[in-house]
Amino acid sequence: EIAEGSLLYLDNVHRAFDGFKAINGLSLVLAPGEMRAIIGPNGAGKTTMMDIITGKTKPDTGDVIFEGKVDLTRHDEAEIANMGIGRKFQKPTVFESHTVADNLELALRARRGPFATLLHQTTKAEFDRIDEILETIRLTARRDWLAANLSHGQKQWLEIGMLLAQEPRLLLVDEPVAGMTDDETAETAALLRRIAKTQSVVVVEHDMTFVRELGVKVTVLHEGSVLAEGSLDAVSSNPKVIEVYLGR
Numbered sequence: 323e324i325a326e327g328s329l330l331y332l333d334n335v336h337r338a339f340d341g342f343k344a345i346n347g348l349s350l351v352l353a354p355g356e357m358r359a360i361i362g363p364n365g366a367g368k369t370t371m372m373d374i375i376t377g378k379t380k381p382d383t384g385d386v387i388f389e390g391k392v393d394l395t396r397h398d399e400a401e402i403a404n405m406g407i408g409r410k411f412q413k414p415t416v417f418e419s420h421t422v423a424d425n426l427e428l429a430l431r432a433r434r435g436p437f438a439t440l441l442h443q444t445t446k447a448e449f450d451r452i453d454e455i456l457e458t459i460r461l462t463a464r465r466d467w468l469a470a471n472l473s474h475g476q477k478q479w480l481e482i483g484m485l486l487a488q489e490p491r492l493l494l495v496d497e498p499v500a501g502m503t504d505d506e507t508a509e510t511a512a513l514l515r516r517i518a519k520t521q522s523v524v525v526v527e528h529d530m531t532f533v534r535e536l537g538v539k540v541t542v543l544h545e546g547s548v549l550a551e552g553s554l555d556a557v558s559s560n561p562k563v564i565e566v567y568l569g570r
């Protein structure tokens with residue numbers, strides 16, 4: 323039925339913490355190759371939604387289906403990561419004392435599993451992939467820099483590159499532009515648009531300038547379910563959305 327042909331399908335998902343309904347009848351469909359922005363006031367359930375998709379939290383009820391067939395509620399966090407769902411948390415976690423290229427090499431090698439990581443040299447194909455990712459994240463000129471010497475924005479891009487090394491089919495990104503300059507914010511929107519040509523992307527974000535730059539369909543969460551969905555212009559002129567953001 324409707325889950326078929328979708329990349330991600332959430333239907334009537336519920337999750338309560340000690341009786342508090344953090345997710346309360348959430349339904350959401352993401353098409354293959356789609357980038358979606360998720361917005362909503364604090365406490366709307368955005369983080370819990372991401373936790374449910376990645377298996378960090380299990381829903382009480384409801385369907386969470388990946389690629390039209392895989393029931394994610396039956397898998398743990400590590401299995402879901404291996405299926406090709408990558409998550410970028412808000413804070414960058416790169417290896418500061420390694421170079422940019424080495425960070426990507428470590429991420430690529432980690433993908434092979436713990437033993438292969440130790441036993442084999444990095445292959446030509448893997449070095450080519452590192453070059454490709456450096457181009458995508460626009461850090462080719464910084465490849466031999468220690469990650470510690472990158473700007474905050476560049477560290478975020480490097481971490482996105484490390485996730486790309488895992489070849490995800492869905493990338494979840496949590497507030498990527500928090501703490502970035504305006505230029506870095508614009509660069510990040512461009513980067514995610516480049517990535518979204520080959521991967522599906524879900525971005526949780528508060529910065530409306532950035533959401534506008536992404537130029538994608540927006541889902542507004544409120545009290546654990548979808549309040550509105552559509553273009554940023556459409557949702558931001560929706561009276562229900564205005565009330566939630568301004569009317570209190």
Ligand code: ADP
Pocket residue numbers: 339340342343344362363364365366367368369370371
């Ligand atoms: P958002 O990311 O949109 O700010 P969250 O998903 O973090 O919203 O939180 C939704 C609500 O659920 C909040 O009121 C939060 O306090 C509550 N909540 C989230 N996770 C937990 C948890 N592990 N234990 C108890 N309450 C939680």
